[in-house]
Amino acid sequence: MPKIDRSGLRPKFWENVPLDKMTRPEWEALCDGCGKCCLNKLEDEDTGQVALTRVACRLLDDETCLCSQYPIRHQFVPECIVMTPKTILDHMYWLPETCAYKLLHQGDKLYDWHPLISGSPDTVHTAGVSMQYRTVSEAEVGDDEWEDHIIEEPI
Numbered sequence: 001m002p003k004i005d006r007s008g009l010r011p012k013f014w015e016n017v018p019l020d021k022m023t024r025p026e027w028e029a030l031c032d033g034c035g036k037c038c039l040n041k042l043e044d045e046d047t048g049q050v051a052l053t054r055v056a057c058r059l060l061d062d063e064t065c066l067c068s069q070y071p072i073r074h075q076f077v078p079e080c081i082v083m084t085p086k087t088i089l090d091h092m093y094w095l096p097e098t099c100a101y102k103l104l105h106q107g108d109k110l111y112d113w114h115p116l117i118s119g120s121p122d123t124v125h126t127a128g129v130s131m132q133y134r135t136v137s138e139a140e141v142g143d144d145e146w147e148d149h150i151i152e153e154p155i
Ligand code: SF4
Pocket: 030, 031, 032, 033, 034, 035, 036, 037, 038, 095, 096, 098, 099, 100, 101
């Protein structure tokens, strides 16, 4: 079962360490595990507007909302994005509003349901923020049908 390792991190690093000064484990631990960045999106070429669909990358685990092959994912999905403090600005326009990286980049605080604050990886699910049990796999839905699966971002 995939899992985000949140052990051995500096206390409240998300409040006092800038994104570009975080260690790799801290950076990885910042992900709330919502799974929303692993959904396929539709982008309007004219307006640049992005619509989220519930059609998930074939490697997304719908129960944990984590990548089932995270360390070796590029072997299967070469186009999967590697977000870093340097590239986050390029991704701001499509990242979900609740994404921890987006929130901190904007100078906002993490929500109480964030696992770093609650101490449990489950709170992102119980708060209804994650995609748990809400996705369909891209392996089962053709590109031409994505439009039928557009969703409003869960809170
Ligand atoms: S949207 Fe942000 S917080 Fe949610 S899974 Fe993706 S990187 Fe993590």
